Amino acid sequence: MKKIIEIENLKLSYDAGGALIIDGVSFEINEGETVSIMGPNGAGKSTLLLAIAGILKNYSGDIKISGLPLKEFDDSTLYKKVNLVFQNPENQLFCDTVEEEILFALKNLGVSRAGAEEKLNFYSVSLGLEKFMKLEPQHLSFGQKKRLALASVMVIEPEVLMLDEPSSNLDYVSKLKLIETLAGYKKSKIIVTQDIHFALAVSERLIYMENGSLTYDGRFDQDNLKLKCGSLYKEINDFKDLAAARRL
């Protein structure tokens, strides 16, 4: 299968000579594959996404997109290949209306009005935003803002869609809708999440990070997790025990 992302011995720190946020991470992602990245807070998951999106440039090691080094891409070509949905939608939304927010990237890409409207309709319905098109994004609820931020990036249809905590603050129905939408998006996806159930529903592969290092890369297999990713396995079982103890 063709590799869309190749990362080799990636190291990154925010300050020159400072502590490494990402320490020697290597992995590959195939075309059409969906990967969940999990790990405790401060493990370097979101930083990894920023590096792949070409926003953090002060790294050592290699990041290749479709076989070409990341640093050879200009911004507009790169962002059609790889794009990112932020954890906090407030940071991603800046237009006057929901409709304009979704159309923003399409206008910049020079998509025709008919083509843009087709995508607008598709993604607004997929993400349950069709009723809010003329509203100002700031008047939406947090969960609706999250869905809008996702729609605003999904319309670009990048080769690799990266999502930082997409399921946080979403209710059950919105989460199901999101899982359905992501399942319908047949290109590669990298999803940073803390939600094991969501990760299981949307991805077939798990990458686990701790203290900037990759400690597990494989399938969601109980035995495999127990053997190779003790901390996540313990985390899952601790919650099970806790839930049992509290009769949840």
Next chain:
Amino acid sequence: MHFKIDEYHGADGVIQKLNPALKLSLIIAFPVMASAAAPQKPERLLLIFFFTLALAAVSKIPFKAFIGRSLPAVPFVLYAAAVFFYGMISGGSLFMDSGLRPDDVLKDSALGFIYIDFLKIKTYEQIFALALMLKIFIGLNSVIVFSAATSFNDLSGALYVFKFPAVFVRLFKNTWRYLQDFINELLIMEFSSRLRFFKPKNMMSIKTFAMMFSALFIKSFDRAENNNLAMKLRGGGFNAAFKEEFYPAPALNSGDYKFTAIFFAFTAFCFYI
């Protein structure tokens, strides 16, 4: 917690259906018309006053929305009212010299005679004060009717119809939204600090203000950085060229022409009598 001065009342009213560009023109034209009506002819002002009341009624905007938005004008109205009633009771004058004599006023104003006879007004300053109150009310009421019956995006989008440069319109919209966000954040911060038992002796003290404003500037800088990043990821950014709007402003329809005709006919009538 929202700053609601530009809140849109999207009821199914006549004013809501008018073209945003027409409403934008009327926001300016109406107060100008009211200002042009001379105080010697308060009957003109009264006619315009009743016309604005009719507009408010057909816009179906809730009464409390008018009250809420009228608050900034209260000091001016109170001032005019004080002038009016002070003169009425004492016969004294708060105006120095307006250059007009009582006879000039009385001679030109049929309504002035009625008022003077009925309320025993002794001096012409009271006519001015009454006119001032009416003008403030008409100006404010007309601005509220046309602005509250139009969404801010439609109203600011109408600036394109008058060929305002895209950069100016964008700057205007963003400045307004920035102000809104700034005030909202300030309200949230004030509320959250109260929730955590922050009780300064004086909320308006320089120290409290400095603390809140510095926190707000840091937050807004951070937000701006992230927004710029989000724009770049979607092919935009602060340095990118402005793209043509997908949805140009709508053209005038028959309802707009009818309303314009009524407005001009009414204006002509007011200034004829």
